Amino acid sequence: MKGSFLSENTQKMLKEELSWLFRRGFLKWLAIGAVASFLLVWLFSSPLFIKPLYRSEAIIFVPLTLFSQQFDQQGIGFGSDAEIDGHIQILQSTRMLDSLDARFDLARQYNIDLSRPGGVKQLYDRIKQNISIQKTRYNSVSVSVLADDREMAANMANTIVHLGDMIKEDMLLENRLAAYHFARELYDQKLDEVDALEKTLSASDSLVDGRLFSTHSPGRRELITYESQIxxxxxRRNRYETLRKSLEVPLPKSYVISPAVAAAGPAWPPRLLLSLAALGVFIASMVVVELLRKDVIKK
Known part of the structure; x- marks a missing residue:
């Protein structure tokens, strides 16, 4: 009985509150205020007051880098986690930021004076705010760019992909050339040693037409030494030829599975979301204020 009485009492209180809120006068001003809040936020978030930003995204797969793996897989294959992480570091490097500034004249667009102290750091931070490079759960890499021009956002995202391949090839070329020259030196050194050994064997009549002939013990040792040197x-020649041919083959480019295109609409500000949020906040605030006002009047 007591529970039933409390339930009926609660229902009565709810009816009183609702009847107070659904008064014609209150609903009229609530509707006017809600519409006004929506329209004001919609207006102040328009391009008249806030410059819209557009987002474009390119998605790539990082290719194999090692020539030996390319050869084994006939030049087809995606990079390992280590190669993906390394490629992302290249895309986020200051070399990339400098290249973007040179390509798009970003310092001038952002009104940043590079000659003053901290100007370069300020430029780097500003560019990083508008660029997002992340590894996806599918082991692809997402390159996303935010800019006030939709065409520029798309061009910058695609340029980052292209510049990443160029920077990577330039960085690895120095190491590839060093390995090639070292392999050539080792091959030439061993070639000279074999030539010197052949001359020694020829002088001792142990080598005839490229074949060793000897019946005494030192000749057998010479035979073993000569064959091991060959x-x-x-x-060393195979190693040298492999590196030489690898220099003739350019590094594989990123697999672009989704190039960036110009956005249909701005990514910022989200005008509809902000306007709806303002409308909801206004309605909730007015309901709370009106209920408090009712309690004050009753007292």
Whole structure:
């Protein structure tokens, strides 16, 4: 009985509150205020007051970098996690930021004086605010750019992908050339050693037409030494030829599975979301104020 009485009492109180809120006068001003709030936020978030920003995104897969793996997989394959992380570091590097500034004249667009102390750091921070480079759950890489011009946002995203491949190839070329020159030196050194050994054997009549002939013990040792040197020379030549051919093959480019295109609408500000939020906040605030006002009047 008591529970039923409390339930009926609660229902009565709710009816009183609702009847107070649904008064014609209150609903009229609530509707006017809600519409006004929506329209004001919609107006002040328009391009008249806030410059819209457009977002474009390119999605790529990082390719294999090692020539040996490219050869084994016939030039087809995606990079490992380590290669993906390394490629992302290149895309986020200051070399990339400098290249973007040179390509799009970003310092002038952002009104940043690079000659004053901290100007370069300010430019880097500003560019990073508008660029997002992340690894996706599918092991692809997302390159997203935010700009006040929709065409520029798309061009910058695609340029980042292109510049990333160029910077990567330039960085690795120095190491590839160093490895090539070192392999060539080792091959030439071993070739000279084999030539010197052949001359020694020829002088002792142990080598005839490229074949060793000897019946005494030192000749057998010379034979073993000569054959081992030939095997080592062949190995060094194979290594040298592999590196030489790898220099003739350009590094694989990123697999662009979704190039960036110009956005249909601005990504910021979200005018509809902000306007609806303002409308909801206004209605909730007015309801609370009106209920408090009712309690004050009753007292």
């Amino acid at each position: 095997w080592e020379l062949a190995e």
